[in-house]
Amino acid sequence: MSTKKELSVSAIQEGTVIDHIPAEYLFKVIRILGLDNCSNLITFGTNLGSSKFGKKAIIKVADKFFKDDEINKIALVAKEARLNIIKDYEVVEKKLVHIESEIIGIARCFNPKCITNNQEVTTRLLLVEKEPLAYKCHYCEKITTEEHLEII
Incomplete structure (x- = not known):
């Protein structure tokens, strides 16, 4: 007799599920969204099987609905992320993240x-290329590419 063991994560009644996060960027996404300082119930899983990524992460945030500009910040590290808006345990809306044309105070300029x-000057980077991702600094005009993009 074979028994199947499963670990299931409870569904949320209201809130947001962020799926298709590359596993290695889970904690960056948590930091970008400020979830490390959030009092809402947060459930996350990492290194989950994914046919597209090999391994992926997922985040469930109860009773929280993000504005588009908040969630689009994660496109810097999770371009393929998908959001499911949950109301009364049902998915009522699905969203994709979009790469912003300007990011302010999120990533560091590559130029030391x-x-x-x-100095205490907030970063301001302007999109110059989506694939591969590249931003130009508003101040020094140096290009920061995806491989050198460091989230603050």
């Missing part, structure tokens, strides 16, 4: 001599 890395 940039004013933003040496």
Whole structure:
């Protein structure tokens, strides 16, 4: 006789489920969204099987609905992320993240001599290329590519 063992995570009544996060970026997404300082019930799983990514992560946030500009910040590390808006235990809306044309105070400029890395000046990066992802610093005009993009 074979028994199947499963670990299931409770469904949420109201809130947001963020799926298709590359497993290695789970904690960056949590930090970008400020969930490390959130008092809502948060459930997450990582290294879950995914035919697309190999391994993925998922985050469930009870009683929280994100604005588009909040959630689009995670496109820097999770371009394929999908959001499911949950109401009364049902998915009522699905959303994709979008790469922002300008990001302010989220990522560090690649140039170590940039004013933003040496004084208390908020970073401001402008999109120059979506694939591969590249942003130009508003202040020093150096390009920061996806491989060098560091989330603050």
